[in-house]
Amino acid sequence: MSSPNDSSHQGSLLSPVIVTDFSGRERSVSTASSAWSGPTDLNHSPTSPVSPDMAWNQPDPGRLMVQNASHRSSPSIDGDTLRPRADSFASSADTVVRSRANSEVDPNCKAVYDDVSLSDALKPDPRNESDFQVEDNRFAFSPGQLNKMQNPKSLAAFHALGGLQGLERGLRTDLDAGLSIDEGLLDGTVAFKDVAPSQDASATSLPKAVAEAPEPVSSGSGSPFEDRVRVFSQNKLPARKSTGFFKLLWAAYNDKIIILLTIAAVISLSLGIYETVDEGTGVDWVEGVAICVAILIVTIVTAVNDWQKERQFAKLNKRAIKVTRSGKTNMVSVYDIMVGDILHLEAGDSIPADGILVSGYGVKCDESSATGESDQMKKTHGHEVWQQIIDGKATKKLDPFLISGSKVLEGVGTYVVTSVGPYSTYGRILLSLQTPNDPTPLQVKLGRLADWIGSLGTGAAAILFFVLLFRFVANLPNHPEMTGAMKGKEFVDILIVAVTVIVVAIPEGLPLAVTLALAFATTRMVKENNLVRVLRACETMGNATVICSDKTGTLTQNKMTVVAGTWGSDQDFSQRTEDADVEGSMTISAVSQKLSAPVKDLLIKSIALNSTAFEQEKDGSIDFVGSKTEVAMLQLARDYMGMDLVSERGSAEIVQLIPFDSARKCMGVVYRVPGVGHRLLVKGASELMVGTCTTKIINIDTAKERPDVEDLSETQKKDILETIDNYAHKSLRTIGMVYKDFASWPPREAKHFEDSSANFEDFFHSMTWVGVVGIQDPLRPEVPSAIRKCHSAGVQVKMVTGDNVATATAIATSCGIKTEDGLVMEGPKFRQLTNDEMDEVVPRLQVLARSSPEDKRILVERLKILGETVAVTGDGTNDGPALRTADVGFSMGIAGTEVAKEASSIILLDDNFKSIITAISWGRAVNDAVAKFLQFQITVNITAVILTFVSSVYSSDNTSVLTAVQLLWVNLIMDTFAALALATDAPTEKILDRKPVPKHVSLFTLTMWKMILGQAVYQLAITFMLYFAGDKLLGAHLSTEPEMRKKQLSTVVFNTFVWMQIFNEFNNRRLDNKFNIFEGMFRNYWFLGINTVMVAGQVMIIYVGGQAFSVTRLSSVLWGVCIVCAIACLPWAIVLRLIPDYHFGIVFNAVVGGMSFVLRPISKGCKAIGRGIRSFFRPVKRLTGRTLKKQDADDKVELKPQTIKSDDLEQAPEKLESKPEPSPERPTTPPPVVVPPITITTSH
Template identity: 45%
Template sequence: MDTESHAASSTFGVTVEQLDELMESRENGTKKLEEFGGLPVLFEKLKTSEDGLGQIDIDNACADRFSAFGRNVHATPKSKSFIRLWLECLKDPILIILIISAIISFLLSFIPKEDEGSEGNWDWIEGVAILAAIVIVCTVTAFNDWSKERQFRKLNAAKEDRMVTVIRTGVQQTINIHDLAVGDVVDLQQGDQLPADGVLIRAINLESDESALTGESVTVNKDPKSSPFMLCGCTIATGNGAMVVTNVGIHSEWGRTLASLVKEPEPTPLQNKLDSLAKLIGYFGAGTALFTVLVLGIRWAYKEIVKKVIIDNGTFHASSLTAWIDFIILAVTIVVVAVPEGLPLAVTISLAYSMKRMMKDNNLVRHLNACETMGGATNICSDKTGTLTQNKMTVTQGWFAGRLFDRVPARDELPASIVAHIGVGSAVNSTAFLQVDEAGQPEFVGSKTECALLQLSRNWGLDYVPVRKATSEITEYDFNSDRKRMSKVVDMTQSSYEEAARDFPDFTAHAGPRIFCKGASEMVLSLCTSYLDEQGQVAPMTDGVRKSIDEAIISLASNGLRTIILAYRDIEPGQTPEQLNDSDLNEKELTCVGLTGIMDPLREEVPESVRRCQMAGIMVRMVTGDNILTAKSIARSCNILTETGTAITGPELRRMTDAELDAVIPTLQVVARSTPSDKLKLVTRLRALGEVVAVTGDGANDAPALKEADVGLAMGISGTEVAKEASDIILLDDNFHSVEMAILWGRAVYDNIRKFLQFQLTVNVVALVIAFTGALFLGESPLGAVQLLWVNLIMDTLAALALATEGAP
């Protein structure tokens, strides 16, 4: 540790080495943490608390913490210098032969010849010119490799750049992962990838997937008392919680693992195929060179030995052997010209250029071969929310107090208890939060559905912050694709909660836990046995009321609105922790508070993008968890669902055999109320039928489908870290238009390579034919070694640069 780091660490009560020892002791349970004095002492040593870093650290931009404990940046492969790349070019065996031949030719040019005139010997120019051409070829190739490596490093750096949610001064906010400091308190949600090592502060049903580090696919239960250590790079499989950061960057477990695994990117399938083609052409060129040397050798032997010595009784001069050096140089030059070194170079340049341009079109390419594969995509299975729509959700209609509103009712139009239940339920049964953006404007961060509900409460004058802070959360039942709902059980007996909820008098009546539930309208409605009537009182859910809600769901969904029902239930005191964690026991006999219709406007550019994809022969399918009526309405709006198209639900797809699904697939355009397993089944069948499939996804459960697809596209804004890790391309703007651009650039790669291949093979064949026929009939090649080398230089480098960097059509 240098002096500056030592001085910085002395301001804290713990060093990097001690924190490393703490995390390395995790195999022995919590013994080392107990020696520290537990969480309170760890907080004290790190000068932090459950409310996160203080204002002093924020004002100081965490400079002291970065000096003491390092920054959250991982190791990267050491970059090759330009000189090293230049010297590596000289390792090519063909160039080595050519250099040796050029040097011999240069030296032999000074041996006097019997027919040399008074003008002197200028044969040395050929050797020098060959060496000069080799220097230029190596310089251009090294520069291209150096530029390519720098581009790939920028793209790899962009892949690691993401935002994480932390708590600072008691307030949730998002920061860049590289600004994360030791002592930060990180908010953990299902699907998150841990940005650093840490110690768990609190957890509810938290399980961590540590397979990325351990190789074990079984999730690990995490608890602040028995298993508190969280490892960077692992993902939250279920539950939520918070942890205090102890190790960042190269000091984290993931950082140390990465440092031992850093490697250069492997060649893509297209590069491997073209490498094989280049070798095949090289063999053809070598054969041509051999025949050319053989013909020239026979002509030399006839002229210098048979005719001059045997027939004319002349004298054989050793200097005439220098002609064989010219033959060898010509042969090696023919091989150099024949081998299309520029072909792999053109692929690399084209891929690097396409990746750079795709980045501008909001496509972050994680795997290089995805550029190529996207060009051949025949099917796109797209999500709806955020991809086809703007993901800017707003409650626009709803069913409250027994009737359907075609707008959002004002606060005084509804009974106080309904407003209260929506306000408190939206606050506690949510992980979304409000923060101020760079322009100083407030914005909600998190699930856009939850943001819409919080915004509704805010418009009614209800603040979620005091309610959430004062509420004691007992347990939660996570949202997943099968349940289509999310619930939280909270303690309603705290006086502090009563103070925070003083505007909600109905909430002080029940002494015990209360469960708040929200989710897909059909799912939650089936669990409701009562509702809040026009007086705000609990009333039985009669058949007439249920029919009224069903009709409201159909009306809202037919207009393309997402329908969400909010409900609650009072739980009798005295349940054991095991009973409270049983969702089947508590998610029943709910009271329906109301039905909200949430509008998510269609992205303006999507209908035209879908149309262009269809014109290019690509089938676009929408796979969504929404109601079938909502899905069909949106699909028609964006040109996905046609008059001859088919729309089915996830349960219907699940019941189909492979043969039945194969019969439906040609017209299948919409799958509604789908689960990730439905998406995976669809992708698997499409690939089995020979289709090249691109799939979009955002949730942790989408990972299998993203991996199964030929190209997985994860959402950069709303996607979980698990989805991003399983993907090949990240859509930075979550926009379907970016998928279209990825296909355009993928096809541009193939078009550019095809153009270059056509150009290069034409020049190669012509050069070989001229060299061979000239040797056969004239006794020498019309194209000299220097001429061929310079043609090769222009053809392999400048042409590669020009043709490989043409834009998308």
Template identity: 40%
Template structure:
């Protein structure tokens, strides 16, 4: 084994490590617990470097891990030995969410309580139908119900499967990430030397030496042992908004998932995969307990109420029938007749009637309507840049009352751009064409940007465009050169070797300076914070001359700087100077104050991350929809307030505050100020999490955006977590419910609109379904009690309850969203699924339909010239009842397209071709069922007059629906 030998020196180091960590695994073979090594990367260990020192620092770790800081791991090791490392320390892969195949997903669908009721009802109906009712036809009803269950389960499982596959497709991008490591070459002539290799991050093992450059992502946890002006953006993991300077002496802890923004370095890998900080956070992100959404809770409550109604009606019916049977039996026995087994047939019939009523009462189409509406919306939302990871988050988003949004990349374009500036002595409100400037100074200006910068462009194959790597501020200058069609890369390639000294930017100096050889002297390029660099300038350029920069002129320029800053722009001053080589001795090179004096001002630029074009209107739409938008950002408060004003988030009377002040407050104080809080600046991830928790305590339904790993807790805590598809980390996406593929706030508003459409579509179907069920239930109940027999046969009810309702679920569940959905406030969390308007519509239509059916049963014989006492004519009359019942539902389906007293029920109907096709299809199928159904459907041929009467009675549902809407009724509470 590769780990069998270990020196005495390393053995002592292991013992020291054991004392430091309290627990340390040490067996005959080489063993190091990755859990313990990973504790080096915890925050408290950053302030306690003694533990690392006891292990001998990075060199000691390399010895323990049988690696070499210069050569890396030996490629002579067999692949099996690398597998040993992966097996012992884990692979550098993060546990992906468990992916269930289609059949497990199909099996899970049967946990739905509504489906369970259907299955039990179907089995009982099947047994009774075959054994007692009629062995030849008694199987039809139970079998058909079981088929309905299979349809619902298959649709649900297929959509869940497609959802998982789509999300996995999105995450495939991460498999293409490569990194650079140093490993010892195999060839003997290169023994003792290490070479740089580009490998997949999944192939990194503990002990590898990873090379970092500007723009690199840190692929694992480790200890830094070499750095040159290395700065790392750790905001994705720690929430720190500033770049962190990394050195082997001070801050040597490298954290997976972070990004190098400047410089270069090398570190030795100590923790990978699940043991890294990234992996641990991802595990925590998966630990959220699943809870029902508001709609799920309401549907469960509704299903329970409907089930009880059906059960009570069935019990009442059975009791009445049993009472009638008991009275008849009493009279029979009183007359001296004997009890025979056949007398129990009526008891069995009563039980069958009761079960039939229960089956009729259960809304078979409801779970299918929910699935269809959610699945259809999910697919359409994908086209609107919303990848829905959890179907139920669609409807939850529709009831959102608050959105806590990041700024960068969501409200803004995440593209730092030079938008105005002071160039060569003149102020420009917009960046002018470079042809306006003297070429002599233009050449100096371009060189100053190209050489005094570490940023560069990288072509992203996925996005099909160049993206800035490194400092986004420096990137803004490069973008300006690109628009001017100036090739900075050629300048870098030609003159990079002329760079003599580079004084990097630091938060203390707030400027960066580069010195390059230029003939017999040197050129000094300086850029940085405008006020600081401006104070070091002696001259400025105007047209072809240099002018003295006196105090009056400096004051004028400081006013220009203030004007830019007050409008949310970051200002940057660029300057240069020529220095004769005779002045450049050793002391001069080591004295930045001497280097950076008597500068010539080239430009002061205003850099801005512009607000996305569609954001102000999207925020306005959100407000009209009753959704409060809050900006939660790490920016300083003045910039945040200005951007929030541009977006329409920050308004008069609103509150903007910093995370530091928010943090100091008590819970009671926070609850008082949160209703007016519009901007939370300089906020930490913990601030965002606390804000979300408080909002939920206040009864808000909260949506939260996030892109960093550190956003995962808030994303999981929110009712709907919205991660960014472009800038978002894998952890953020895993923690979220919806992935915004274009990182645009406008897409979030579209998600709200779709969510409301889902909720309304389900309510539309519920209004339709309950009308059908109430009428069918009441008709069956009254017919059973009156003793006239059930006019709607079991297979007919099946057609109504299953086939027609399934198609209605598809028709009403796919109504497209409209802008009108954003003109009302969200439904309250405790609002009933059925509002007063819907209850009125259901009651009014049910009364009309029930009255029609009872009148046909009572007087239809005389009206149509039929004798109910004759079996064939009774069948004919029942067929008219059945046909009229179905056609009333068909026309009422048009009424059900609107649930909030909208006067025009036909508005937008031509935009939903699915509804039109299904509506025509149902009528066509009904014609086939009536005319050709025969004994299977218990139907017979109807003449033109009978069809005309049925159609007229059905059509009357529409004008009567208009009349019914004039009856006052309460809508949803706002």
């Protein structure tokens, strides 16, 4: 092969090439390198498929140069499906381009086909500079420069990178033969200046051919495509760091309450063992062991739950895709796709990587899941785009870009891959999901509660310890007979009492209560079409204040349907009678039944014959496939008129088809009618159809051979236009239908063509008006009531949609979202507002139309900054960032993509907005369950702590009236049972009648404090009465033996105390001041069963637990005293509920203020003690952390890329929770995780 510098070669560069254009005519094109003619210069070396040193423009005399053009298929009746994408897609990841390529584009040259000028097409963003800094880059481009074409779509970037041939040269590939299968390490480099357009102001010329260009072949070492993988990565994401079980166990243990419990358990266990050894009893150590068991249960359950969630990865649908390499077609795994590969596309394929269309026939893509664009996107191959750019005819509608995660709907073609893995659109969205979750409001409040209880319990224990210690020291002179061992035992007894107070004060059942409430709620929510992926989302949803909802599929049925219409000029019909405003309107079914045979036949043929949609069997049922508008009309004819599409089309003799034309906005068909001749059926834009009519059909229910017609007056035309306008104001898409009969075909007055067809414009006049239908994606019938429930629950609903303002406003108004004082804005205007302006607008904003995913994310961020708890719905891959940003993200289980589901917290299994209301109800039920348990738990703790404190101080031997084992039953077993019982109440309808709880509000309301303190006062009064005066009040029923009498009295106190907690549990089923505490109780079998177990357990303790629990059996009279004293807490609760919260609040706030003044110094002292304890445990924590880090390092050494099996690739990044790492400069070190674009199998 001659060098490009040879004279012969230079001559050949200027020789003309005969090419064939679209019309089949041959033309001569110069192939001079200074004027690259784009699609005409396609010759490459047939021997070296990726040889970069071939002169691009050297013609091959034996090769026919055929322009590879896409077939321009006619648009459907839905109209032009192409529209600018500059403002309809914004990636979550800020894609930038580093300008190291030295491309000096004329800054004055504006790209009229793009919102971005050529001077800014490759402008870098400092936040992603690593995407453009590639060490030892053997290619002309960096990953960031290539990504600039798709993020968002940019023809200016495509232009600046040299079009398809620039990409071919810069990526060292071949647009026909693909990559070489022998490629390994590459020799030489290709510079950006050698492939990009020159400085010519026209910016349309191709750089000069480069001499001695390196061949991309293996140099004898390295793995396949080693340099290509090093620079551009693979179609995989950097490995997600897996969290080991022991690390999760350590994280679960690092809870303040758990740590406090551990301290108490260690001390209690040590002292218990000491007492057991000293006294020979067998139960003193049980308390410490039981607390340790409780700690183990809570931490292990939490860790196992997290460990399972870490491994709940969806299995990927592994798939091979057709790739051309070395001139041959091969099937390659989607995971092995390389930048520069030539991939083949067919209808139904999910696009696995970003790229540029090289060749194609009628390629249309559904990018709704990847970009949010709802329309089909028609693709134009890169050669034609380049030709139009250099001809100055390029427009924004040109779209050669293929987005990973989108789906091919129609056509076949090939495309060159430009971005894979972490640099692709799909990969960047996945990486953007790697953000840590903020703690939920409940978690924050429980953390504060742990601090508060810990400080209070420690303070009370310290006071008790020093009081008993001072009394002990003061009494030492009065007991000279005490030995050192006796004094030591007395000191240990004092310490045990103090530790018991700490154990009693700390609500060890609280973590379990929260977990149980969430677990129960999430299990029940699945039955109501809410799949909770993140437990924290359940309780967060209960306090949601704003819902940002999509329109399509969530509020609407995602199915275009004929909802209204008019046959002739006066017979109106609607989907439901209440939908119609016109007097005399009927349902579709009623009107269809009264249609005469000729009118019905006319309507059926107008719909069936004049349509490009068709039937297709799917999952055992027959569905229509095609334009959504035509599908809606076919469903109308099939469901209400009995149309058989196959039969109608098979029996009709079609004479001429008039395809849809966007200029005339209609389509038509001519078919033979026996006894009539020929009939022209036309449908299209209703206003234009009316303008062509001079007659209309009448008497649609009269049985005749032909439809009756009469002249159409101007007044009647105005009436029809008003009807059409009325439909339009309801956001209905209107389609008009007209017809005309001819005696022969083609008509005499029309211009004839060789194929016996007639010029449409010549005979499209004097038509007969058939009718108009209004088509809409109708609201789900349950949505309006769900919106009303949201409003009554104090939750705002904001619609965020890509639809136009008119459609969005109409839907929002009909479902109740839009109110008179609400604002409607468009996305482009919204994103231009300053933060201060947004803060003023956002509270009143109800509809955000024409919005991009970035607009949705910005809206969510501003709402959160304003203090709102935000829930967001989304179904597309592009919704991932907004779903992740929100406090709670809802994805669609049916129409949602895998990325949307991964980014979400809750999956709506039925894609129904009503299910969001269910999530709110259950979220509030969870919060209520935690509040109920706290109300119950704090009452027990206050009573037990004060009772222990007072009885220990009062007792001469420093012992509490409640022994350690008795407190274990009260404080651990009953707490666990209470958590189960109070966490299993299902939500009621009334739970939505209150406003959400703000984030800053305390866990405890005034009503709760009233019940807590009121019940604590009652329980203390009863127990103190029995403790101090029980001997006198019950003396006749007690034993005469002093020791047994004392034991019976302490048993009565313990039994009464436990039964008060059992009955108080019924009181705590309500958090308000209403009296019916039994509401819904008999439907809660958990509550009934657990209380039965608690009652049985207490009875067994009294009768058979004597030695272990230090109790004795009681007589029936004493049992009666215990039950009566305990059950009296129920009427006492009624008295408490009658006290106004306002009056209680005045007294409560005054007391709390005084206590705070007194306890503040004590709190500071306790904090100092806590700091000392933390300092004591700090070396242990450091040692544990180092051990875990060492274990992680060992794991990383073991996971080498070459040892990964194909099965390991199943573990997709389904739960990316670590912070996103910068885009890799050499993404070969971490073991990869597969990017699964093929899992997107949504239905649209």
